[in-house]
Amino acid sequence: MSYVLITGASSGIGKSIAATFAAKGHNLILVARRLAVLEEIKQELESAHAVEVVVIGSDLSVEANAIALYEQVSSYELTALINNAGFGNFNMLWDVDMERMSNMIDLNVSSLSRLSMLFSRDYKDKEAQLINVASVGGYMTMPGAATYVATKFYVTAYTESLAMELKAAGKPMKAKVLAPGPVETEFMDQANKTAKNEMDASGFTFHSSDQMAEFTYQLFESDDVVGIVDMSDMSFKTQDVIHPTFSI
Numbered sequence: 001m002s003y004v005l006i007t008g009a010s011s012g013i014g015k016s017i018a019a020t021f022a023a024k025g026h027n028l029i030l031v032a033r034r035l036a037v038l039e040e041i042k043q044e045l046e047s048a049h050a051v052e053v054v055v056i057g058s059d060l061s062v063e064a065n066a067i068a069l070y071e072q073v074s075s076y077e078l079t080a081l082i083n084n085a086g087f088g089n090f091n092m093l094w095d096v097d098m099e100r101m102s103n104m105i106d107l108n109v110s111s112l113s114r115l116s117m118l119f120s121r122d123y124k125d126k127e128a129q130l131i132n133v134a135s136v137g138g139y140m141t142m143p144g145a146a147t148y149v150a151t152k153f154y155v156t157a158y159t160e161s162l163a164m165e166l167k168a169a170g171k172p173m174k175a176k177v178l179a180p181g182p183v184e185t186e187f188m189d190q191a192n193k194t195a196k197n198e199m200d201a202s203g204f205t206f207h208s209s210d211q212m213a214e215f216t217y218q219l220f221e222s223d224d225v226v227g228i229v230d231m232s233d234m235s236f237k238t239q240d241v242i243h244p245t246f247s248i
């Protein structure tokens with residue numbers, strides 16, 4: 001039996017990805033801090049689909065917990081790891097809370113790197129997939145979200161480079177980037193309630209988390225490296241790497 005491991009599966013995009021993959025028949029391992037919420041999701045998905053759902057409560061802003069999580073799931077065969085857990089903070093840099101900034105880097109960058117590295121080590125010679133959730137902000141600067149977009153630039157550069165390493169070494173494992181635009185989830189409330197209200201008032205277009213989960217499945221099924229939202233018309237497309245490349 002094989003499983004798809006999804007971090008940040010208790011709400012938003014991760015929760016919808018879990019539902020979409022369960023509907024396609026994938027067994028799941030779901031991770032987030034709110035274990036009670038994950039237990040409810042497990043019950044819903046197991047009663048609706050013939051799949052097994054394993055739930056694990058973990059705070060991945062502590063890198064040691066990411067390592068412990070990987071050890072905990074080492075007895076399961078994985079089809080894919082979807083590093084989705086993450087949060088943003090929309091403020092001018094001088095107004096950012098220092099502890100929140102550190103937590104964001106620890107979660108969005110350090111734990112994602114640690115899980116990606118361990119997964120590549122074990123799955124590089126298998127038909128497995130690593131999907132790292134970045135953002136359109138991982139390809140463009142965004143005043144008012146400096147640390148957040150920098151964490152997502154890290155995710156896009158890191159994952160695209162890994163994808164090219166795997167290709168150059170002729171490995172079957174795939175590494176992919178999901179780059180959503182604005183999605184209606186708990187994210188904006190966490191990042192900055194005022195900014196969310198302003199975006200709502202200006203008629204900003206959001207995808208639903210279910211739409212983003214369908215896009216994620218499209219990326220999962222494609223041979224491309226990046227799945228990205230085009231902010232000019234909110235369409236989703238998959239394509240090859242975006243960053244300029246320098247080969248050693």
Ligand SMILES: NC(=O)c1ccc[n+]([C@@H]2O[C@H](COP(=O)([O-])OP(=O)(O)OC[C@H]3O[C@@H](n4cnc5c(N)ncnc54)[C@H](OP(=O)(O)O)[C@@H]3O)[C@@H](O)[C@H]2O)c1
Nearest residue numbers: 008010011012013032033034060086135182183185186187
């Ligand atoms: N929504 C958007 O507009 C948008 C746009 C581009 C990219 N993204 C990216 O999409 C991903 C998912 O965000 P979302 O929009 O679905 O937001 P969300 O609704 O706030 O979901 C975030 C998920 O991450 C989990 N999480 C947060 N901190 C965690 C921690 N320390 N340890 C373990 N799990 C943690 C949360 O669960 P618990 O609270 O239970 O831990 C939740 O399940 C993020 O990486 C985000 O940067 C979102």
